[in-house]
Amino acid sequence: MCKIIPGKKNLGAYTFLLPTPIVLCGTYDKDRRPNIATLAWAGLCCSEPPSVQISVRRERYTHTAILAKKEFTVNVPPASLAKEIDFCGMASGRDVDKFERARLTPKRGELVDAPIVDEFPLCLECRLRHRVELGSHDMFIGEIVASWFSEDCLDENGQPDPLKISPLSFTPLKTASSYYKLGESAGRAFDIGKSLLAK
Amino acid sequence: MCKIIPGKKNLGAYTFLLPTPIVLCGTYDKDRRPNIATLAWAGLCCSEPPSVQISVRRERYTHTAILAKKEFTVNVPPASLAKEIDFCGMASGRDVDKFERARLTPKRGELVDAPIVDEFPLCLECRLRHRVELGSHDMFIGEIVASWFSEDCLDENGQPDPLKISPLSFTPLKTASSYYKLGESAGRAFDIGKSLLAK
Numbered sequence: 001m002c003k004i005i006p007g008k009k010n011l012g013a014y015t016f017l018l019p020t021p022i023v024l025c026g027t028y029d030k031d032r033r034p035n036i037a038t039l040a041w042a043g044l045c046c047s048e049p050p051s052v053q054i055s056v057r058r059e060r061y062t063h064t065a066i067l068a069k070k071e072f073t074v075n076v077p078p079a080s081l082a083k084e085i086d087f088c089g090m091a092s093g094r095d096v097d098k099f100e101r102a103r104l105t106p107k108r109g110e111l112v113d114a115p116i117v118d119e120f121p122l123c124l125e126c127r128l129r130h131r132v133e134l135g136s137h138d139m140f141i142g143e144i145v146a147s148w149f150s151e152d153c154l155d156e157n158g159q160p161d162p163l164k165i166s167p168l169s170f171t172p173l174k175t176a177s178s179y180y181k182l183g184e185s186a187g188r189a190f191d192i193g194k195s196l197l198a199k
Numbered sequence: 200m201c202k203i204i205p206g207k208k209n210l211g212a213y214t215f216l217l218p219t220p221i222v223l224c225g226t227y228d229k230d231r232r233p234n235i236a237t238l239a240w241a242g243l244c245c246s247e248p249p250s251v252q253i254s255v256r257r258e259r260y261t262h263t264a265i266l267a268k269k270e271f272t273v274n275v276p277p278a279s280l281a282k283e284i285d286f287c288g289m290a291s292g293r294d295v296d297k298f299e300r301a302r303l304t305p306k307r308g309e310l311v312d313a314p315i316v317d318e319f320p321l322c323l324e325c326r327l328r329h330r331v332e333l334g335s336h337d338m339f340i341g342e343i344v345a346s347w348f349s350e351d352c353l354d355e356n357g358q359p360d361p362l363k364i365s366p367l368s369f370t371p372l373k374t375a376s377s378y379y380k381l382g383e384s385a386g387r388a389f390d391i392g393k394s395l396l397a398k
Contacts, residue, residue: 003309005306005309005315007349008347008349008350009350009353009357010345010346010348012346013248013346014343015243015249015250015251017220017222017243017273017275017321017323018321018364018366018381019219019220019366020218020242021217021218041242041244042216042242043219043241043244043252044214044216044371045242045254045333045336046335047335047336048334048335050212050213051214052214052216053242053244053252053338055243057246074216079385082385082391083394084392086390086391086393087395088392089392090393091396101395102395110202110209122215122216122217130331132329134329134340135245135247136246136247137245139244143212144214145212146209147209147211147215148204148207148209149208150207151206151207152206154208157374159372159373159375160372162217162368162370162377162379167217167218169218169361169368171359172243173358173359174358176387177387177389178387179386180362180381180382180385181382181383181384182379183379183381183382183383184379184382185379185380186281186378186380187377188378189288189377190289191285192282192285193284193285193287194286194289195282196282196283196301197289
């Protein structure tokens with residue numbers, strides 16, 4: 001069977017979604033060495049309790065650390081550190097101290113025993129609540145218990161400014177995956193669609 | 200306890216992560232009416248099998264439809280339709296035909312019994328594999344069985360062009376949530392960090 005939808009092409013069973021966030025998961029290993037791993041299979045998943053999911057290949061060093069500690073951090077890097085973030089997705093904490101090599105600074109979280117990245121504009125402290133075995137990846141669902149924002153990324157009302165945070169999107173292309181910056185505003189949510197609601 | 204991290208502020212247990220994708224979940228209801236719901240708690244979560252998670256409040260009409268059918272679509276809208284997308288996050292398919300009101304066109308998927316949105320650049324067909332009850336939201340994990348791309352969003356090699364797809368990010372601010380466009384490239388993944396790897 002091969003259905004035709006005019007103007008569209010089916011590229012098959014493909015893990016492609018936009019935007020896909022770039023985050024770094026922070027953990028301490030059994031020797032209390034801080035480690036960070038770049039991940040793209042991640043996203044918010046619940047409002048009450050506030051929760052985030054990250055999915056990690058079973059063979060990664062971070063997988064072992066999350067299961068051992070049941071606590072981890074999810075850190076949003078700024079676009080200015082794209083080179084360091086790319087490195088942290090290729091090297092393993094088994095072999096190298098990624099914080100040192102990337103010249104990043106670990107600081108222990110307030111409520112969980114896992115490191116946040118001092119140079120990053122947004123760092124979430126998480127407690128493991130669910131593990132879902134999916135196949136190549138295990139999903140870890142963490143309850144967010146603290147959210148550290150860099151003060152220079154807050155506006156005059158103390159609210160986060162997305163463009164100052166300057167996050168990266170990942171584009172999971174088969175041939176040439178890339179990072180993309182955040183662009184301009186496209187309007188207020190729960191607001192610009194009201195004209196259609198009122199019809 | 201209130202730990203001080205110089206230069207940082209803890210905004211507490213806050214569901215804020217960037218970028219957070221905007222997607223629309225497509226379903227047929229019990230009367231076979233097509234419906235779409237705007238969601239932001241979503242993301243890729245496994246490579247083999249290719250999987251995506253969407254999290255939906257229990258009271259939403261889409262929640263009932265996913266559980267009944269075990270099939271759904273995940274559709275990535277273009278930034279040009281921000282008004283329509285915003286509307287589809289505020290209205291309910293119980294009360295209104297959102298496709299008609301937003302002037303969007305449902306087309307049945309090839310492999311699953313759920314509608315894709317013809318005007319959108321990227322539409323994933325999904326089969327429900329896991330449900331995780333999290334609290335306010337249930338997470339639905341779908342295996343991606345087909346990925347429909349608009350032909351005008353593919354490059355000369357037949358690969359997706361992120362800037363032509365033109366997705367939206369959601370910024371879940373407490374006071375003023377907004378949509379943001381995708382910005383410029385920040386470099387090739389698995390490439391720009393190689394200089395640190397080789398040290």
